[in-house]
Amino acid sequence: MTIETLTAEEIAKHYRDAMVSVNLLNAGKPPRINDEEWAGIVSRNKEHLQIMLAKDYWTTEDLTPLQQAAGA
Numbered sequence: 062m063t064i065e066t067l068t069a070e071e072i073a074k075h076y077r078d079a080m081v082s083v084n085l086l087n088a089g090k091p092p093r094i095n096d097e098e099w100a101g102i103v104s105r106n107k108e109h110l111q112i113m114l115a116k117d118y119w120t121t122e123d124l125t126p127l128q129q130a131a132g133a
């Protein structure tokens with residue numbers, strides 16, 4: 062496995078980006094989106110979170126919200 066070396070700022074950006082997925086999933090399906098579209102959105106965002114959870118560069122970030130939203 063390759064270890065990624067990122068700056069604290071880069072790690073913080075990745076965390077913020079992952080939290081966008083967490084917040085979207087936690088907010089639930091908006092009324093304007095049909096069930097099929099929502100299922101795709103949920104699937105893509107959970108996959109994104111699973112990929113992010115597999116990264117080896119996390120330091121002191123609380124990954125609990127990512128784990129919960131990803132169903133990990």
